[in-house]
Amino acid sequence: MAFAAFATTTSEAEQVPRRKSPVALLLLLPGILYLVLFFLTPLISLLLTSFQAPSEFGDIGQYTYAFRWENYLQVVTDYLPHILRSFGFALIATVLALVFSYPLAYFIGVTARPWPLAQSLMLVLVIAPFFISFLLRTLAWKQILSDESFIITSLKAVALMAPDAHFTGTPAAVIFGLTYNFIPFMTLPLYTTLERLDLRYLEAASDLYAHPVEVFRKVTIPLSMPGIVAGTLLTFIPAAGDYVNASRDFLGGPDSQMIGNVIEANFLVLQNYPAAAALSIILMSVILIIVSIYVKRAGTEELL
Numbered sequence: 099m100a101f102a103a104f105a106t107t108t109s110e111a112e113q114v115p116r117r118k119s120p121v122a123l124l125l126l127l128p129g130i131l132y133l134v135l136f137f138l139t140p141l142i143s144l145l146l147t148s149f150q151a152p153s154e155f156g157d158i159g160q161y162t163y164a165f166r167w168e169n170y171l172q173v174v175t176d177y178l179p180h181i182l183r184s185f186g187f188a189l190i191a192t193v194l195a196l197v198f199s200y201p202l203a204y205f206i207g208v209t210a211r212p213w214p215l216a217q218s219l220m221l222v223l224v225i226a227p228f229f230i231s232f233l234l235r236t237l238a239w240k241q242i243l244s245d246e247s248f249i250i251t252s253l254k255a256v257a258l259m260a261p262d263a264h265f266t267g268t269p270a271a272v273i274f275g276l277t278y279n280f281i282p283f284m285t286l287p288l289y290t291t292l293e294r295l296d297l298r299y300l301e302a303a304s305d306l307y308a309h310p311v312e313v314f315r316k317v318t319i320p321l322s323m324p325g326i327v328a329g330t331l332l333t334f335i336p337a338a339g340d341y342v343n344a345s346r347d348f349l350g351g352p353d354s355q356m357i358g359n360v361i362e363a364n365f366l367v368l369q370n371y372p373a374a375a376a377l378s379i380i381l382m383s384v385i386l387i388i389v390s391i392y393v394k395r396a397g398t399e400e401l402l
Contacts (some may be wrong), residue, residue, distance in 0.1 A: 148375035159369035169376045177360050177377065184356040185384070187269065188338035191276035192284075195333050196326065198277070199284040203325070204318075207292030224285050236275055236348045240266055243274075243349075267351030275343035280336065284329040291325025327396045335385055357381055 148169055150161040174181070202224070210217045227235060243250060243265045253259040265271050299321065303313040319326075341358025344350035350359070357377060364374035 144375045144378055147371055148379050150372040150375075159371070161372060166372070169372045170380065173373050173376045173380070177357065180355055180357050180360050181377075181380070181384075183269075183354070184338050184358070184381075185388075187273055187276060187344075187354075187356060188334050188340075190273050191280065191337050192330050192334045194273070194277045195281050195284040196330060199281055199288055199329065200326075203285050203288035203292050207289045208295060208297070211293075221289070224282055224289075227279075227282060232279060233342060233348075235279065236342055239275060239278065240348055243271060266349055267346070267354070269354045271349040271351075272344045272354045272356070275349045276337045276340060279340075279343065280333045283332040283336070287328035287332060288322065288325040291322045291328075295321055323396060327393060330392075331389060335389065338385055339381055 146163060147161075149163070149165050149167065150169075151164040151166040153160040153162050206217055206220045206224075210220065241247065245251075245264060245266075250259065250265055254261055254263070259265075295318070299317055300313055303317050304310075308316070339358050341356060341362050342348055344354055344356040344359050346352070346355075350356075361374045361377050361381075364370040364377070
């Protein structure tokens, strides 16, 4: 009888809605205001700008608010090669970054575990490029890979490059720059996952006479999938919108311009603000769709 009364009281207590603490709401308020001011407001402004129409009696760069959906059709028609090139370059750079970063992260997070000092030193070397400006690093590679550099002249001397060939200004140079600049974004999430990898799983697979390749394919990779997904997202998303590496002032050329360069040109040079805004909305939307599908297929929806 007493147990039944206690259960009834407990059930009634659980049905009573808990009041939200005003302290919790006050703690959330700064974050909400930050998101509204610096994310939601610019996003709404960008969306409204993308539908603007040229002012009938205005000068260049003068637009009025309208619902000119043709802006999106126009930019897709004019800049479809740049859009496809951006995502193609970003995909190739992401794959290359994963190929180079995974062995490095595995060595730091698994092989070097018995030597914490060596681990710390290698991690410092991975993040060392962040102490130098992104622009300076890319500009340095422009000098290193110029036609007069030792690397290019040596390749031409051994007939690995044509005498009149150029490396800078080509799509290969842009992909190289993207891969180099975003390798730390790939390595660090991989290291974080592999550093927590329980080595007993690998030992158990070996004790069951699994080949090292099978152990890596069926044990190591599935257990490190959260790091792979996080690293590829942190690499692909900024690489798709990058405009520094593909700029003609750095590693890019006329045939390697990306969507970021087109947005920059429309906004700063041509003053075609609706086109720049429409391209930005398209870029964000396509990235969001790709990321959602990728995360769902990878089975790591909790990362969203």
